[in-house]
Amino acid sequence: MEGPDKGFTIKELPVEERPREKVLKKGSSYLSNAELLALIIRTGNRNRTAVELSQDLLNYFGGLRGILDLSSEELQEVKGIGIAKSAQIIAVIELAKRIASIKNYKKDLVSNPAQAAELLTSEMRFLKQEVLRTILLDVKNRVIAVPEISKGGLSSSIVHPREVFKEAIRRSSAAVILVHNHPSGDPKPSADDINITKKLQKAGEIIGIKVIDHIIIAGDKFLSFKEENLIK
CATH class of the missing domain: 1.10.150 (DNA polymerase; domain 1)
Structure with missing residues (x-):
């Protein structure tokens, strides 16, 4: 005192x-x-x-x-x-x-993994629990919105395709980029990260909304599933 x-x-x-x-x-x-x-x-x-x-x-x-x-x-x-x-x-x-x-996401164009990571790194790099967000894109790769999907880690019990694509469908998105953080500072994807991504990619194919990448933010570092050939 x-x-x-x-x-x-x-x-x-x-x-x-x-x-x-x-x-x-x-x-x-x-x-x-x-x-x-x-x-x-x-x-x-x-x-x-x-x-x-x-x-x-x-x-x-x-x-x-x-x-x-x-x-x-x-x-x-x-x-x-x-x-x-x-x-x-x-x-x-x-x-x-x-x-x-505070970002006017609608002015942003995302055409590569670095741009996707840059969009959310300042907000997510210091979070102490895992948070999953999606970058919703139109047909010209312009950002429509960046909703938060879940907190607490990536697992089948927490991350359901219905929740991931609900806002994407409502906003008529052409594609989505998954983004989540690793508080540990290590961007290496876990087995759950990889399995959930494959599951969401298949769900996106069925409803016509492509999952084009998954970005893991870990401090000032990031990993792109697309660059690591973990997503097609």
């Missing part, structure tokens, strides 16, 4: 080291992660400036990725981070996630 004592503010740093002045003069890309966080939490404590406290936080949890899904209680494990600061950090992380998810 943060006490009533006044902490060091960013204004007390030398002018050339103040994140606010730096972001206004040079732009946000010139700030370190700690400096950006310092602008959010605003003040430090008796012994640490806001920048130093932000760096303590990043060091404790292993960088930005480590703080993405933390609770207020977990953030408060770092000395100097109390209820107010933890709430500010959680709020800005959630806002960043929502901004990242």
